[in-house]
Amino acid sequence: MYILVTNDDGIEAPALLPLKQALDQIAETIVFAPDHNWSASGHPKTMHKPLRADPVTLPDGSQALSSSGAPPDCVALALLGIIERRPDLIVSGINLGSNLGYDVFYSGTVAAAVEGVINGIPAIAFSLDSFEAVDYTGPASFAARLAQHVADHGLPADMFLNVNFPAVPWEEVKGVTITRLGRRVYRDELVSRVDPRGRPYYWIGGKPPGGVPDGGTDIWAVANGYVSITPVHLDMTAYHFREDLRRWNIQLR
Amino acid sequence: MYILVTNDDGIEAPALLPLKQALDQIAETIVFAPDHNWSASGHPKTMHKPLRADPVTLPDGSQALSSSGAPPDCVALALLGIIERRPDLIVSGINLGSNLGYDVFYSGTVAAAVEGVINGIPAIAFSLDSFEAVDYTGPASFAARLAQHVADHGLPADMFLNVNFPAVPWEEVKGVTITRLGRRVYRDELVSRVDPRGRPYYWIGGKPPGGVPDGGTDIWAVANGYVSITPVHLDMTAYHFREDLRRWNIQLR
Numbered sequence: 208m209y210i211l212v213t214n215d216d217g218i219e220a221p222a223l224l225p226l227k228q229a230l231d232q233i234a235e236t237i238v239f240a241p242d243h244n245w246s247a248s249g250h251p252k253t254m255h256k257p258l259r260a261d262p263v264t265l266p267d268g269s270q271a272l273s274s275s276g277a278p279p280d281c282v283a284l285a286l287l288g289i290i291e292r293r294p295d296l297i298v299s300g301i302n303l304g305s306n307l308g309y310d311v312f313y314s315g316t317v318a319a320a321v322e323g324v325i326n327g328i329p330a331i332a333f334s335l336d337s338f339e340a341v342d343y344t345g346p347a348s349f350a351a352r353l354a355q356h357v358a359d360h361g362l363p364a365d366m367f368l369n370v371n372f373p374a375v376p377w378e379e380v381k382g383v384t385i386t387r388l389g390r391r392v393y394r395d396e397l398v399s400r401v402d403p404r405g406r407p408y409y410w411i412g413g414k415p416p417g418g419v420p421d422g423g424t425d426i427w428a429v430a431n432g433y434v435s436i437t438p439v440h441l442d443m444t445a446y447h448f449r450e451d452l453r454r455w456n457i458q459l460r
Numbered sequence: 461m462y463i464l465v466t467n468d469d470g471i472e473a474p475a476l477l478p479l480k481q482a483l484d485q486i487a488e489t490i491v492f493a494p495d496h497n498w499s500a501s502g503h504p505k506t507m508h509k510p511l512r513a514d515p516v517t518l519p520d521g522s523q524a525l526s527s528s529g530a531p532p533d534c535v536a537l538a539l540l541g542i543i544e545r546r547p548d549l550i551v552s553g554i555n556l557g558s559n560l561g562y563d564v565f566y567s568g569t570v571a572a573a574v575e576g577v578i579n580g581i582p583a584i585a586f587s588l589d590s591f592e593a594v595d596y597t598g599p600a601s602f603a604a605r606l607a608q609h610v611a612d613h614g615l616p617a618d619m620f621l622n623v624n625f626p627a628v629p630w631e632e633v634k635g636v637t638i639t640r641l642g643r644r645v646y647r648d649e650l651v652s653r654v655d656p657r658g659r660p661y662y663w664i665g666g667k668p669p670g671g672v673p674d675g676g677t678d679i680w681a682v683a684n685g686y687v688s689i690t691p692v693h694l695d696m697t698a699y700h701f702r703e704d705l706r707r708w709n710i711q712l713r
Contacts, residue, residue, distance in 0.1 A: 249502030249532075250565045257653070257661040279502075283664060287650035309578050311696060312503045312571075325562050325646070349712065356708050366698050368705075383712050385705045387697040393578070397540035400510070408510040411536060434712065438698035438705055443564060444640040445619050445691035452621075452638045452691055455609050459602065459636050459687065 208234035208358050211294035211323075213281045215245040215302060215315025218273040221340045222301035222347075224265055226333070229347035230298060233355050237290050238271035239281045241315075246304070250318035253280045260289045278315040279322035286326050296354060297323035300333030301346055305371045307336075307425045308391035308418055311439060320367040324441055329357055330367040336429045337374035345377025349434065362438075369437045373429045381432040388437055389424030392417045461487035461611050464547035464576075466534045468498040468555060468568025471526040474593045475554035475600075477518055479586070482600035483551060486608050490543050491524035492534045494568075499557070503571035506533045513542045531568040532575035539579050549607060550576035553586030554599055558624045560589075560678045561644035561671055564692065573620040577694055582610055583620040589682045590627035598630025602687065615691075622690045626682045639688040642677030645670045 212227050214220055218240040230236045242259070259275040272289065274281045282297060299319040306314040320330035333350050335341070353370065362368070369388075373380060396413035418426035428435035465480050467473055471493040483489045495512070511529040518524050525542065527534045535550060552572040559567040573583035586603050588594070606623065615621070622641075626633060649666035671679035681688035 247505040247507055249504040249530075249571065251502040251504070252500040252566050252664065254500055254664050257663050259659075259661055261659075277502075280664070283648065284650065284662060287648060287664070289650070289662070309694065312574055312578070312694070313505050318502065318565075321565055325565070325644075345713075353710060356710055360704075360708055363698075363701065366701060380712060383710050385702045387699065387702070388695055391578075395536065395540060397537065397542070406512075406514075408512055409537060409542070410510050411505065411507050411533070411540070436705060436710070438701040439696045440698035440701075441562065441565070441696070442641055443692045443694070443696060445616075445693035446640065448616065448619060448691040448693075449638045449640070451613075452689060455613055457606060457609055457636050457689070459633060460598075 208296065209292060209294045210234045210236045210296045210298055210354065211285055212236050212238045212298050213240045213278055213319045214300055215241065215248065215278045217241050217244045218263060218271065222303065222343050224267060225343035225347040226301050226350055229351040230354060233351050238265065239285050239290065240273060241278060241281060242273045242275055245277050245315040247313045248277050248315040249313055250279050250321060251277045253277060258284060260284050278319035282319050282322040294328060296357060297328055297330040298350065298354060299330065301343060302334035303338050304334065305336035305429055306332065306334040306369065307371055307429060308389045310391055311369060311388065317369060321441065324365060324367050329362040331357060331370060332367065333370045335372040346372045365442055366438055366440045369439050371425055371429045371435045373432045375432055379432065380434060384428045384433045384435055386425040386428050386435040386437045387423055389421060389426030390419040392419065461549065462545060462547045463487045463489045463549045463551055463607065464538055465489050465491045465551050466493045466531055466572045467553055468501065468531045470494050470497045471516060471524065475556065475596050477520060478596035478600040479554050479603055482604040483607060486604050491518065492538050492543065493526060494531060494534060495526045495528055498530050498568040500566045501530050501568040502566055503532050503574060504530045506530060511537060513537050531572035535572050535575040547581060549610060550581055550583040551603065551607060552583065554596060555587035556591050557587065558589035558682055559585065559587040559622065560624055560682060561642040563644055564622060570622060574694065577618060577620050582615040584610060584623060585620065586623045588625045599625045618695055619691055619693045622692050624678055624682045624688045626685045628685055632685065633687060634685040637681045637686045637688055639678040639681050639690045640676055641690055642674060642679030643672040645672065
């Protein structure tokens with residue numbers, strides 16, 4: 208098995224190397240990650256400017272690649288030929304901060320996984336519900352075990368796994384649950400300021416997002432000390448609503 | 461009805477004003493669009509830098525707002541209080557270039573609609589399967605008619621409409637079809653160059669995307685001269701696959 212490892216916190220993020228080292232136990236790996244943090248960057252495809260893809264040496268002496276592009280750019284560049292062969296699996300993470308519910312639309316960690324799936328390669332996104340660096344040994348070895356499951360069972364086309372770890376020490380994690388995406392509640396606030404020339408400018412500020420902890424959701428699981436695994440598919444068509452729309456009898460002219 | 465109009469081609473894009481003027485016939489409108497083009501920008505939330513939100517005058521003399529942020533930032537800023545009241549509908553477009561199948565993950569036009577839906581406001585994304593400026597009168601008046609349908613019938617929570625116009629003169633459009641997202645096929649190619657200092661850099665180049673024109677898909681519809689309307693929902697959970705995953709019996713430690 209050949210695994211492409213990436214993230215959205217950047218090549219120097221503390222969770223990247225433990226993840227790579229755990230995956231090294233089950234596969235050959237190549238790290239190709241952004242050269243800086245891309246949190247909440249969504250899913251860009253960088254076409255309006257050129258990208259770098261430079262060799263870097265990780266703290267354990269292993270060779271990796273780093274790009275000026277976003278997480279999905281790293282995956283795209285890799286698959287377009289920057290790395291020598293096609294990976295069997297893409298693993299993205301471990302992100303500092305959870306990616307639950309609607310977060311999947313903003314998350315660069317998830318975007319890297321989505322880019323893999325669009326290109327026909329199974330993918331797993333891993334995030335941790337904490338912004339503080341912790342001991343990643345437990346989550347990383349779990350990630351490797353789940354990657355092995357995916358290698359053994361396969362994933363249907365058009366699908367990836369979105370995994371979130373709770374913000375508790377690994378020995379206190381209660382178990383693994385298979386979940387659905389929950390309802391994120393954002394608590395953004397507008398911060399208005401005035402620049403030295405008298406012109407207004409704005410920050411999107413506020414508190415970290417909350418969520419509705421309904422049973423069965425990723426939000427409930429992570430808030431209650433469980434690892435959540437949500438299978439996510441890329442076909443967002445609202446199939447059932449097509450019949451309603453047909454009844455609207457929308458005229459062209 | 462109060463409609464927030466935005467796009468990802470920027471405030472000066474030729475399709476924005478015709479869309480706004482058509483919507484003026486059925487509602488009060490406010491235009492709040494990026495100050496430059498954000499094609500293929502995905503769904504960022506700009507939190508690491510401040511944003512502008514400046515008044516601008518459109519070519520017809522109407523007042524609008526323009527932001528240094530991405531399309532979803534325009535929607536977020538508007539809803540956080542930059543505009544005086546909460547819109548009833550968000551209309552994004554008309555994009556130059558179609559947004560079919562997997563394009564919904566990259567599209568800034570779609571991201572603006574998604575940002576509306578995440579905030580509980582129904583939304584419609586409009587795109588045109590051509591990169592050339594055309595007569596937007598027909599598509600714009602269709603957009604207003606569809607907006608009126610949405611006002612009359614409502615949309616379920618968590619859902620928006622993704623509309624694509626074919627690249628033919630309006631009088632040659634064959635009809636309206638309710639579709640599902642098709643399978644986009646990207647034809648990106650790596651373009652490798654060397655900078656004046658001898659360092660390699662890369663472009664994501666290649667041809668515009670194709671697609672599999674299966675019956676019932678947006679890709680088929682637009683390629684065959686129909687307006688496609690795909691209902692898209694934001695819950696990407698692969699519900700049926702949860703049982704398969706449970707059978708994998710994934711152990712925590």
